[in-house]
Amino acid sequence: MTGTIDTGSPVAPLLEPVTVAGMPLRSRFVMAPMTRNRAPGGVPTPQMAEYYRRRAEQGIGLIVTEGVLVDHHSAGHEDTVPRMAPGPAEAGWRRVVEAVHAAGGRIAAQLWHLGSLREPVDGRPAWTPSGVPEPGRPAGRAMTLADADELLTSYAAAARVAGRVGIDAVEIHAAHGYLLDEFLWPYTNRRTDAFGGSPARRAAYPAAVVRAVRANLPADRTVIVRFSQFKERAFDARIADTPAELAEILTAFADAGASVLHASQRRFWQPAFAGSTLNLAGWAKRLTGLPSITVGSVGLTRDFLRPGGPESVSGLTRRLADGEFDLVALGRALLGNPAWVTHAGAGRLAGIEDYRKAHEDVYP
Numbered sequence: 001m002t003g004t005i006d007t008g009s010p011v012a013p014l015l016e017p018v019t020v021a022g023m024p025l026r027s028r029f030v031m032a033p034m035t036r037n038r039a040p041g042g043v044p045t046p047q048m049a050e051y052y053r054r055r056a057e058q059g060i061g062l063i064v065t066e067g068v069l070v071d072h073h074s075a076g077h078e079d080t081v082p083r084m085a086p087g088p089a090e091a092g093w094r095r096v097v098e099a100v101h102a103a104g105g106r107i108a109a110q111l112w113h114l115g116s117l118r119e120p121v122d123g124r125p126a127w128t129p130s131g132v133p134e135p136g137r138p139a140g141r142a143m144t145l146a147d148a149d150e151l152l153t154s155y156a157a158a159a160r161v162a163g164r165v166g167i168d169a170v171e172i173h174a175a176h177g178y179l180l181d182e183f184l185w186p187y188t189n190r191r192t193d194a195f196g197g198s199p200a201r202r203a204a205y206p207a208a209v210v211r212a213v214r215a216n217l218p219a220d221r222t223v224i225v226r227f228s229q230f231k232e233r234a235f236d237a238r239i240a241d242t243p244a245e246l247a248e249i250l251t252a253f254a255d256a257g258a259s260v261l262h263a264s265q266r267r268f269w270q271p272a273f274a275g276s277t278l279n280l281a282g283w284a285k286r287l288t289g290l291p292s293i294t295v296g297s298v299g300l301t302r303d304f305l306r307p308g309g310p311e312s313v314s315g316l317t318r319r320l321a322d323g324e325f326d327l328v329a330l331g332r333a334l335l336g337n338p339a340w341v342t343h344a345g346a347g348r349l350a351g352i353e354d355y356r357k358a359h360e361d362v363y364p
Contacts, residue, residue, distance in 0.1 A: 056105025
């Protein structure tokens with residue numbers, strides 16, 4: 001990391017090296033995945049390699065890439081979102097990985113399928129579990145069992161490409177209302193076969209994806225699963241109403257080969273269930289014993305770095321000290337502040353800008 005760490009900095013506990021699921025990381029900070037739409041034709045560019053390198057050299061322990069579409073026609077409609085595919089995309093990812101490793105960082109590729117959030121292309125509707133979309137989205141078509149098998153093949157192929165380019169980990173995106181999360185959510189999963197019904201049965205297909213990725217990734221690489229309760233357009237949605245229901249889902253992921261759980265929530269300090277202060281990452285760790293990543297409105301303003309209530313850095317580090325979770329993901333704070341970790345670690349609040357929507361339009 002560039003610069004000097006102030007041992008009295010409120011983020012000091014997060015700057016200690018740590019090994020999680022066999023990955024040695026320079027800090028407990030993770031860069032959360034954020035779509036940037038700067039990969040023409042699905043191919044990562046030299047500019048993308050520099051974008052991730054700049055954050056890795058500033059103390060981020062693990063970079064999780066923006067969502068990377070698996071190489072299947074149903075996965076997504078946008079031509080500027082990267083894909084994990086042989087050929088030019090594979091060469092582009094190798095350049096990205098080499099840049100992050102040269103800066104001392106580790107990198108995970110987030111494999112992605114949009115599900116009902118994919119717009120129709122060439123007259124072909126989106127693939128969904130049951131043809132029931134998230135509210136406000138066009139209806140797709142229900143996947144057949146043959147479709148499910150075909151898509152597993154695409155996830156496996158993406159894992160093999162990720163392994164060849166030297167990716168340290170693969171994160172499977174099963175959150176925010178995208179395809180795998182649509183299997184988890186009762187509203188969008190009305191299936192009556194082995195992939196619908198109880199929480200464990202709704203988790204069966206996402207777990208099959210985890211198993212396919214694990215089987216096709218080198219054994220020394222890590223498999224992460226990102227999950228959430230909320231959806232892109234349904235903040236009050238829930239895949240589990242109780243810890244017992246969540247345990248059915250997360251145990252399926254763990255049994256399939258996941259070794260880290262990335263629990264996405266909008267605000268890290270909010271309890272996941274009544275009767276406990278544990279957030280979603282805390283429950284993930286308690287229910288499975290796997291290490292977990294927390295995320296949700298971390299560092300969006302400089303006020304976060306001033307000691308205060310549960311939503312401040314002091315509230316975050318208290319939870320870390322209690323063993324509630326293992327890693328902390330920064331998202332939007334890093335868009336306009338590539339050196340956020342360096343500045344926070346040195347106590348230089350003046351070097352940090354509060355997040356603004358305009359930061360999403362720049363690519364520093």
